[in-house]
Amino acid sequence: MRAKGKTTQRLDKVLSNMGFGSRAELKKKAKSGSIVVNGTVVKDPGKHVDPYTDSIEIDGETIAYREFVYLMLHKPPGVISATEDVRERTVLDLLDEKYLVFEPFPVGRLDKDTEGLLLLTNDGKLAHELLSPRKHVPKTYQAIVEGRVDEEDIRQFSRGVTLDDGYVTLPSELVIDALEEQGDGSIRSRITLTIHEGKFHQVKRMFEAVGKKVIYLKRISMGTLRLDESLEIGSYRELTKAELAGIGRATDE
Template sequence: MRLDKFLADCGVGSRKDIKTLLKSKLVTVNGQIETSAKCQIDEKKDQISLDGQILNHETFVYYLLNKPPGLISATEDTYHPTVLDLLDHEARHKKVFPVGRLDIDTHGLLLLTNNGKLAHAMLSPKKHVNKVYQAKIDGIMTPADSLAFAQGIALKDFTCQPAQLSILATDDQENRSVVQITIKEGKFHQVKRMVQACGKQVIDLQRLSMGPLQLDPNLALGQYRRLTPQELASLEMFGVPL
């Protein structure tokens, strides 16, 4: 790999910035100053430092975001801010994207990465990846609704795969419910439409988990962090290079 490509992957700056850093003799390869952008290095064996700080090359990066309402789960949008607007320069430089989508008013767990193979595996219908949501409902969900979810709710354009509906709390006076819903698909507005098919309405929706990843209770809305080594290890179940 060329040295300038390595430095660019590490997010140290633009091509112009990298040329300036090299000319300023701030970059070393295995302890020796290197000024040539074309210098060939082994990113797995050579030690590259910038101004005395060792740089670690990463092909793929992974971020866990507690998505707030009001943002689009996309890399760009003409009318609304996107989840990428929350990220720092390094994450955007790595060209991460959301794995799956949450509606603009839905909040909770969202994985962002630049690993396309992992995203494809996690979203593939063949993998049957569980997605768990907690929802506040206008109306009282019943055991009959749970049975309907388990049998597969028929919507106008498709029939949902069997899903799990657990009733966590009901308030007859307020005519409200709190439920946990587990689905294996992720079609447009699916959870809201399934609840609507039962004659009720979702008034708040939060994603708690996706596959092995759980929403971090220490992340406030809008905050994000890198995946932990344990979380990364849990993604090995999808059988793609991480």
């Protein structure tokens, strides 16, 4: 997070970034006396202020400035991890307007039919840190797999699996949670898998490489972030102070 008291910005830039109107609209508000800084009416929207330490009011509302927003979303299946799409519903369509003004984007992606943890932010530096291949940030998934996942699969995953394009994955940790016999006598396996990279459709392709098919997939953690199980599918919340500290974004509050 940017340190308080170390930067000033144009008043209209601060307010427009917080969704209080365009530069032209804010100019009109300033002329009408609707903007107050530290108890004084300010009619010059170009005045420089420190948004972290100055008291700024607009239309009687005191603003709480922040540069970045960090949201934990329980992504539902059927929604794509993108900022816009002409045909499909995106994760941004799930957000309230008060968050959209920050122009957040998903950190990485989950397949359209995959649910679970997705971080949305406008902090590009954090996104790079979490997605950089050199960081090997762990991502943990729960899945239902057609077929019997066994000890040989665990050993193969621990060594690295060769995908359909010849790429050999990094070693991963596969845990068999349960084996469930179906009415037709077939077996389905409930598993937990932790990988340390993020190739396209990686989890599904890893199981395909050992002759099995993923029929349900849910991400439950990414780095230190763990999905809040109280979040219903399609709902979201801001990260807590502890969660922000875990990703190196401790607040100054």
